[in-house]
Amino acid sequence: MTNTNKGAADSAAKSALVVSAHSADFVWRAGGAIAQHTQLGYKVHIVCLSFGERGESAKLWRKGEMTEEKVKAARREEAMAAAEILGASVEFFDMGDYPLRATKDDLFRLADVYRRIQPHFVLTHSLKDPYNYDHPMATNLAQEARIIAQAEGYKPGEPIVAAPPVYCFEPHQPEQCEWKPDVLLDITDVWDKKYAAIQCMAGQEHLWEYYTRVAQQRGVQAKRNVGITTSKNIVYGEGYQSIFPRVTGELA
Template identity: 85%
Template sequence: MTNNTAAKTGLVVSAHSADFVWRAGGAIALHTSRGYNMHVVCLSFGERGESAKLWRKGEMTEENVKAIRKEEAMAAAEVLGASIEFFDMGDYPLRADKDSLFRLADVYRRVQPHFVLSHSLHDPYNYDHPLATHLAQEARIIAQAEGYRPGEPIIGAPPVYCFEPHQPEQCNWKPDVLLDITSVWKKKYQAIQCMAGQEHLWEYYTRVALQRGVQAKRNIGITAVKTLTHAEGFQSIFPRVTEDLS
């Protein structure tokens, strides 16, 4: 761990309890390995729309499904090295009121993230996903406002990255960042295996990581090509500010 990253933090806003694992588990594990404090907010447990396997077992209640999904998410977060909290806002549909918005703004103030990860801005297959990102964006703006809870430290302007949706071509999502997660892939897959309620997605997201790994190889120096096998894709919302284009 280096001193210049010891106090850095990252925030992940996940619509459902497994989204952060499929789409950003590598980023979380990679940054925790470098000394970042990574924090995940799950807005819902995905109890209605993301837990079909559990409901098919029969004799299942919504509270039981929530409890199982919470246990899975906590286990995955522990594997990845992240802290996690649950807003329990419900899903299908996910809806946010002003209290939820302020609650998330308070998380921003507490965490002081150096970067934020959330869903694509569009998703015609799942309206919960873009709602989560819009909530994350609005909470970020509120947390920057001097007039919100005056006297508290405001946040800066952390970059926001949209992680990969299930069907990117339909979501107007185009990656402009490919993150090499080869060194932490085994840890991500261990976290993926915690999500027993959606076992059908384990191999799907393995294929996604391999595909992004192949694409990443075409955009880096020759020395890293032999070692890079897995990657995650992200789409940035804000422009990068830099003094060096290399």
């Protein structure tokens, strides 16, 4: 997942998959990467495993006379509006949250998405999160579905997926989640799209400025890591932790 100056034509046939535990997670944590890659010509598809209707919709519940179905509907509308701004497609598994639990059918359903999308990279949550068990549950599901989608014996005759790199996007409290970024993505050119998508999340308005500060922090770090000689003025960034090693013939 590299920020590149190559044109959209070079990426026209490429795709990416984002596995989000709740319907707003992809916006806060990966909205820049999504907008960046759709702008480059990637087809980015988002799977929201749940709407976050129980644990991440406090503002909606405080309105009173609210039901779970009404909250889900509001969260769906927010996520669809955000995905449209970012240029991605989105689907909802509606698995429930707090707790998020997967059945074998859910696992196979996600494996089928891998087969359909054939992603060149995958974005999902950190491997650990003591504050929100739904997040690593989503990561484990994304990882296991990837493995199944690679298996020749799963639905023989279908094209298997290759070995797409998996990047863990930034959790809310990275130090407690043992999350350490080894990729800093410059999202300055698409920050306006990410912030517009953030503003779709009316049910979690308290996070709008928090994730603006996170993006500014990662932007500063990205700027320092490319050195002072670069002509690029990096202002906003996103951090990612890769699960698998990068295979290359050149280290530069």
